[in-house]
Amino acid sequence: MEPLRGSLQLRARVRRSDPFGGARPSRWNLLARFAVTHDRVLATVHPGSGTVGVTVLCEPDAAHWVDLFALDEGSNYENAESLLRALSHQVAAQRREERARAEREATDNALTVARLNLLQAQVEPHFLYNTLANAQVLARTDPPRAEQMLGHLIQYLRHSLPREHDTLSTLGEELERTRAYLEILRIRMGARLQLQVEVPDALKQVPLPSMMLQTLVENAIKHGLEPKPGGGTVWILARRADDQVAITVADDGCGFGNGASAGTGIGLKNLRERLRLTYGDAASFSIVSNFPNGVAATVAVPAPEAPAAPPPLPPFAQPGGAGHA
Structure with a gap:
């Protein structure tokens, strides 16, 4: 040979x-x-x-x-x-x-979509029932606040409608959904819940698995701010570094080992599994102590490719260029 x-x-x-x-x-x-x-x-x-x-x-x-x-x-x-x-x-x-490989890949893809849908259903928040119960109570005691809560719930549900054949959302859409969720909680927690968002507009089109941002925010409030007598602040930050986009949710709550509820860990376990099914080894998740107190959780996903720059205009087509005599 x-x-x-x-x-x-x-x-x-x-x-x-x-x-x-x-x-x-x-x-x-x-x-x-x-x-x-x-x-x-x-x-x-x-x-x-x-x-x-x-x-x-x-x-x-x-x-x-x-x-x-x-x-x-x-x-x-x-x-x-x-x-x-x-x-x-x-x-x-x-x-x-x-043919056998194509059939295996089609089966694997179908199983992956089914598992992603199942995981997304598992992380759907239970606060929907609590919100309706709270709105029912407020309707008798404080109708204006009940109307305000229902308005935020409608906004939340509008951003939560499933989209056919699409397991990915965008960072901007997830941010809008999370804002509506936080506004509902703010009615209940009042001044004990503060929010700061630092997400550049250029990163709002980054693809992100649905409900992932809200899962991190729910953990920050449930395990960090709710057990803290004075409440605190939740930060949502996004930044790009080379070919990765890092989305961080941080809080200044109780932190690790300070009497906060440990929870079951199902939410973060599902989050890791959804990252693996969606991105393979190209995405990562980390959770560390925040300084001086609280927790910071970061999801890093592949950054979308930058669009190609348009070709330069010829001199006669540029503003102020020479025209016909």
């Missing part, structure tokens, strides 16, 4: 069947002196775009002029048929493997 520039060449020397049946020909048989004992096969593979070309040459392993005196006896026709059968068998096997 010899690699050539842009192709691969295979040479073989095949012993042909003995036309004399093992008996030595008579020394008076002059044609027997030109008997060919081997054939040679030359196959050249030419890779192409989506296709492969194969050139096959089968001929006696002898000088060209021998064909004038000795018959081929069909041995090279048999060699060509054998090569054709072998190639057909390999092509059929390759096609079967490709």
Whole structure:
């Protein structure tokens, strides 16, 4: 086998069947002196775009002029048929493997979407029931606040409507959903809940799994601010570093090991699993202590490719450029 520039060449020397049946020909048989004992096969593979070309040459392993005196006896026709059968068998096997691989990939994709949908359903917040119960109480005691709470709930649900065949949202959409969620909690917590958002407009189109930002905010409030007597602040920050976008949710609440509820960990476990199913190894999640107190959780996802810059305008088309006389 010899690699050539842009192709691969295979040479073989095949012993042909003995036309004399093992008996030595008579020394008076002059044609027997030109008997060919081997054939040679030359196959050249030419890779192409989506296709492969194969050139096959089968001929006696002898000088060209021998064909004038000795018959081929069909041995090279048999060699060509054998090569054709072998190639057909390999092509059929390759096609079967490709079909099986495509079916496995389709099944894996369907399972991945199903698992993502299941995980998203699991992280759907239980506060919806609490909000309706609170609104029912406020409708009797404080109708204006009840109306305000229902308005924020409608806004929240508007951003929570599922979209067919789309498991990804954007950072901007998730931020709007989270704002509506926080406004509902602010009615209940009052001045104990403060919010600071630092998300550049250029990053609001970054794809992000649905409900992921809200999961981090829910954890910050449930385990950090609600157990703290005076409440505190939640920060939502986003920044780009090379080919990654980091989204951080931080709080100045109770932090780790300060009497806060430890929770079940299902929310963060689902978050990690959704990151893995969506991005593979290209995304990461970390959670650390905030300074001087509280917790900071960061999700890093691949940054979208920057759009190509438009070509420069010719001088006559630029503002202030020369026009026709």
